[in-house]
Amino acid sequence: MTKLFSDKKKIRSGGGHIHMALPVLLCLLTLSGCGQKLEQKYDADMGLMRMNSINMAMTETSHADGFSVGLALPGETTFNADEITAQAALIVPFGQEDPQPVAYKNPYVRTYPASITKVMSALVCLRHFDDLQQEFTVTKNSDINVSGSSKAWIRPGETLTIEDLLYGMLLPSGNDAAVAIAEATCGSVDAFVDEMNQTALEIGATGTHFVNPHGLPDDNHYTTPYDIYLTMNEVMKYDAFRKIVGTVNYSPSYKDSNGMPKTQNWSVTNRYMLGEVETPEGLKVLGGKTGTTNAAGYCLTMGVQKTSTGEEYISTVMKAETKDELYKNMTNLISKAR
Template sequence: MRKSFPDKKKFRSGGSRLLMALPVLLCLTALSGCGQKIENKYDIDTGIMRMNSINTSLTETNSAKGFSVGLALPGETTFNADDISAEAALMVEFGKEDPQAVAYKNPYVRTYQASITKVMSALVCLRHIKDLQQEFTVTENSAITVEGSSKAWIYPGETLTIEDLLYGMLLPSGNDAAVAVAEATCGSVEAFVDEMNRTALEIGATGTHFVNPHGLPDERHYTTPYDIYLTMNEAMKYEEFRKIVGTVNYTPHYKDKNGAPKTQNWSVTNKYMLGETPTPDGLEILGGKTGTTNAAGYCLTMDAKKISTGEEYIATVMKAHTKDELYQNMTSMISTIR
């Protein structure tokens, strides 16, 4: 079965078209073959240079003329984020023709994304696979033994739908489910990671590099708050993604390795959605993704909606020192939504 991609976004900077257009190959067979390997690596300095070409200048309102259609471009230091103690943060309007970055701190700093990686994993899967009711049998590669690795508690030989695997990856943040999503989408983790990097470049996330689909630590696996915004901005355009990350509890029904029925319950890790952290008055949290490792610290990206107007904002806090600090910082930032 041939897989198809949505039209690539066209980026413009200083009047030049297709700033970063790259060829993307179609998947040639169901659940396998997702494109060519990218040999050239890239870093944050290259990313900022691409985003701020010689013909692009920042305005007093911290946006850039002609960078891209429908995307915000924050400045490089701090704006409306004096209460943020974490290393970096960014909040941007979502869904507007000319969105603005309304708060930010170090939006282009390189950070480790931990399980926020799974937003890109979900995006790649949804771009490739239209029928999420296809079944996939979990392989031995999902048996991750790294101490402290978050799990959906699925095991080799068990058969789940791809939709179930997405829930297992995004709600309990299962690294085992992320490997299964990768293999179900592209046939191998390696091919899937290549597609993650290709997709990052395509959407303009030039300060990002992936080496795995789940976010376990690796010095070559990094991103920036701005690139997380770009990724969430794309992912939230998919109704399936919005549905999954907006779910608090999910019960999959699948088959164990012997074909017998099996079920369990998965819960989201976002404390706002669990009711463990109060959501500021007038706002609704539509969903997002947490991430935590020793290297990344405590991280969260999410979509918050202003109930009175329906306006949405993508908010990200990276590398807080504690979970309490993470949610305090996020609450301080989204409380400025008026």
């Protein structure tokens, strides 16, 4: 599969990356409503209008199609999802020219993403690095001492490849690995978060705002189910992401702070992939990302494939009350794709 961004340049440590000319940056800043508090949900048509304006500014000489081409556009409330008990859910086809939503519930409601944040972190990282075998030495900033924080158990002074850090961020959901990814990509967490927010605007995720690369709770860190779909729709175009989230167990080989060989084992958190929850017959789980905090509830976004035809779907459930309810909701949702 060909990457969406085949002409990316390698990112130097300590530096950011600017994707567009100054006029377009000014346009983005204007459209983002900087400093203004967003409402609980945004108007889909207005969001598309805003992003079409950005698209026209970026490609006014190339006669590119509008932003919404190739994207599913669900309504605002509920369609074909009466049995979904979670706060919000959405399932749409992936890779089709004119995808039609299969089912949805409150696709534009503001939700806390928890560790689903790491899907955007992966996208930003993959847009920057051609060579995932580049190495990075973990700093003390990855030593996050927050109660309940998920970890990949990497230590300051240890040296891992970017690929290994992506595995550590996406499989065991390591917040420490997410910080390392941010610093390796943009030089600092703050610069990386700025790029996360810019990338969100570029792909049309106008109901999203990030303050960190991992998803630990913050009132100003939020998204919508539709914006998660937009993010997954981009990152699933990368073979590396598909390989990583489609892996059940991974054992990195890296160097500790003394330069000595070290390894450990990371396992995916997706219950379907662990065999703890049965995948509906006729479907294959391609992988994705879980997220859980008290504020976010139990969340999951993932790609699934219809085995008889090879058709793929992006399915998201947000804010289920329990883990069992999360997977019951997800099973109900992806069964509609059979």
